[in-house]
Amino acid sequence: MSTAVCGRCESEISRRVNQPVRPLHVYSPYLPPASAIGQLRLCTLRRRQPAMKLLVSPPLPLFPSSPCRRSGKAIIQKHFHAVATRESCNWGEANRTAICRVAETHGSEQVKGxxxxxxxxxxxxxxxPDHIRRPPYDGTDRLPDVNPDRQMHDRESIIHMRAACELAARVLQYAGTMVKPSVTTDEIDRAVHQMIIDxxxxxxPLGYGGFPKSVCMSVNECICHGIPDSHVLRDGDIINIDVTVYLNGYHGDTSRTYLCGEVDEPTKQLVKFTEECMLRGISACKHxxxxxxxxxxxxxxxxKYGYSVDPFIGHGVGTIFHSEPIIWHTYDYxxxxxxxxxxFTIEPTLSMGSTRCEVWDDGWTAITVDGSLNAQFEHTVLVTVNGVEILTKC
Incomplete structure (x- = not known):
């Protein structure tokens, strides 16, 4: 039995394609899974015809809102789930236009061997285990909306936030000790999972919008949201490990980019500089x-140094995984x-080259189209009257 489009669905596709596309102003810290993009109920018929999918501009977290013109596209295409473009006149040329594309495979050319x-x-x-408290989205595989409320904490909830963030920091530190050539990202995920439930x-991340693993791992040109699998780490790789734990009803979120084996000097500088950018962003925080x-x-x-800031965002965090405020790591409005x-989190992602990204058809893995390396660092911070407290500092 194959899936085809009946006459009624074809009319609906035509109607949606020809109507104006709404501005992309809904933000999400995670790219939506392919199943959530351009949802259109297609009739299942006993016809041997190729299935067609409606493609609409999804609410991708790509650019800061601005008064300049923004556009999206809706198209029908057989092999891609979504294509979206937006423009921001206040970015540099490398950031001026970004395209996220969901593709079957990564087509980047080999970079520097x-x-x-x-x-x-x-x-x-x-x-x-059944006795562990679960977040509300567990068991749904539905991508939750970003909560519009900005999460505020009293003395008691700050204690819970500190506990969750401290655990996340310890788990991340442990995961970093496993980064070495010949280790698979799946092995690290299993160890992290066990430490968290223990x-x-x-x-x-497990089950959030259908994400299948317990931690995000992004290797080399993967910008973010990489899914742990049988990929073997090699000498000279870099890998970002993004850990979030849900403890006693509170989320603690942190990430760090690690060097695997002997890494060349330009790559070391990228990683070092990305951490500096995160700390500079944190230093701006105050009531x-x-x-x-x-x-x-x-x-x-x-x-000052010519790197590119990838267009992904930080977010409010607490009893809710992702909420307002949206934290941009570039000039914004x-x-x-x-x-x-x-x-909230501050989590800049920097690239050695283009910020144009491609998203695999798993709906999560975002990679640079030119294969350029990326690094990311993240902390959960608490705003205080006199400044800021880094909750995930280990």
């Missing part, structure tokens, strides 16, 4: 300061000011 990233085999989803916590100050502080530093008691 390094083989392009290939997907491996993803092992079955790991189980979590501590009585739930690995937050009453505009959220725009974070992106400004990072951009001022980046502009986001309104609002920081308030003591707020918690």
């Amino acid at each position: 390094r083989e392009p990233l290939r997907r491996g085999t993803v092992s079955p989803r790991l189980s979590v 501590a009585g916590a739930y690995p937050s 009453g300061v505009s959220f725009k100050a974070i992106g400004e502080r990072i951009s001022e530093h980046v502009n 986001e309104p609002g000011f920081m308030v003591a008691g707020q918690t």
